[in-house]
Amino acid sequence: MSAPTSPAELYRHSLRLLLDKDIPAWVALWAEDGLMEFPFAPDGWPQRLDGKEAIAAYMRPYPDHIDLHDFPDLRIHQTSEPETIVVEMRGVGRMVETDSPFDMTYIAVVTVRDGRFTSYRDYWNPLAVQQSGTDFTGSNR
Structure with missing residues (x-):
């Protein structure tokens, strides 16, 4: 497969990798100095x-906690900056430990340079996970 050329194509490719549980390939889409932020993260998260290594450490156990099945309702919005997109989507699947449903709405602001993610601000709703009593971040929390 040829390398994705636009931020939207790279993002769609990254979702396929998450569904395939190929975290090393997902991490490989990041620039070495990439920055991932969670503006709504609660205390302790x-x-x-x-950097890529911190992102890899955070994402490595993800498939052990969440079994993603689909990303319905994916909408990718172009911005006035060609390297930046705004993504609206849902992630659905199941929580591995409890076998309970997982259904999370996300909004992300993503910047890509030279075919790699350089910035990813993930505006997920931590209240949805806290209310379920589930900790899907393992030791990363």
Whole structure:
């Protein structure tokens, strides 16, 4: 497969990798100095991951906690900056430990340079997970 050329194509490709549970390939889409931020993260949860290695450490156990099945309602919005997109989507699947349903709405602001993610601000709703009593971040919390 040829490398994705636009931010929207790269993002769609990254979702396919998450569904395939290919976290190493997902991490490979990041620039070495990439920044992932969670502006709504509650106390005790990471708010900022600096660099590809920190992002890899955070994401490595993800498939052990959440079994993603689909990303319905995906909408990717172009911005006035060609390298930046705004993404609206849902992630659905199941929580591995409890076998309960997982259904989360996300909004993300994503910047891509030279075919790699450089910035990803993930505006997920931590209240949805806290209300379910589930900790899907393992030791990363």
